[in-house]
Amino acid sequence: MSEGTEPDTRVDRDGLPPGQAVRHEHKPLHYGRVPSFRPARWDFRVFGATESLGTYRWDWNEFTALPRAREMRHFHCVMRFSIPDVHWGGVRATDLVGLAPPAPEATHVMAWGEYGYSANMRMDDFLADGVLLTTHRDGAPLAPEHGFPLRLVVPHLYGWKSVKWLRSVEYMVGDRRGFWEDRGYHNRADPWGEERFSHQEEPGDGPPL
Ligand SMILES: Nc1nc2c(c(=O)[nH]1)N[C@H]1C(S)=C(S)[C@@H](COP(=O)(O)O)O[C@H]1N2
Numbered sequence: 001m002s003e004g005t006e007p008d009t010r011v012d013r014d015g016l017p018p019g020q021a022v023r024h025e026h027k028p029l030h031y032g033r034v035p036s037f038r039p040a041r042w043d044f045r046v047f048g049a050t051e052s053l054g055t056y057r058w059d060w061n062e063f064t065a066l067p068r069a070r071e072m073r074h075f076h077c078v079m080r081f082s083i084p085d086v087h088w089g090g091v092r093a094t095d096l097v098g099l100a101p102p103a104p105e106a107t108h109v110m111a112w113g114e115y116g117y118s119a120n121m122r123m124d125d126f127l128a129d130g131v132l133l134t135t136h137r138d139g140a141p142l143a144p145e146h147g148f149p150l151r152l153v154v155p156h157l158y159g160w161k162s163v164k165w166l167r168s169v170e171y172m173v174g175d176r177r178g179f180w181e182d183r184g185y186h187n188r189a190d191p192w193g194e195e196r197f198s199h200q201e202e203p204g205d206g207p208p209l
């Protein structure tokens, strides 16, 4: 085999969403500074339209004892690059929702990070295949700048929905815009439809701006 024939990626380039190019390094991208993790003060909560109307809370020890799963997924950033084959480890959103059942009227969720960063999505996007509340990436704990200790990963939507430094999930009756969805980015963010900007939204794609 001659030099230079090794593919530099396992991604079939034609299989990437439109307008995306492969990039390998995971250069951190976020708004604001990297929060520090204080295990004694940290908790993760599910609140809002739960079936019981109550709030669910896990401290760090409790959260790390939840059943775990792993997924290998491409990560699509709205800035037109995709990182192939990122290996994530954590808790499935479906398992979390099993432990903290939503009320039947709950249609959407808001994922909340530290400092009020937020991203909204439909309940069926939150419960989609491959959605994980991750603690690990490529076999190691998340790096601080990539969301340590906990990060939502929603691999089938653009990266801004994958909330770093995740602290809570709110079940919502009806939709509400999150941080970027309120600042010019598309409410749904499906990379296969190139749903990048809010001006592309059709009536019904999101709450009025
Ligand atoms: N809490 C928080 N999460 C965030 C962001 C942010 O600003 N704050 N940026 C989002 C955006 S726009 C992208 S593309 C990804 C980048 O993830 P990375 O830094 O791990 O590559 O994180 C997302 N999650």
Ligand SMILES: [Mo]
Pocket: 029, 077, 078, 079, 159, 160
């Ligand atoms: Mo992004």
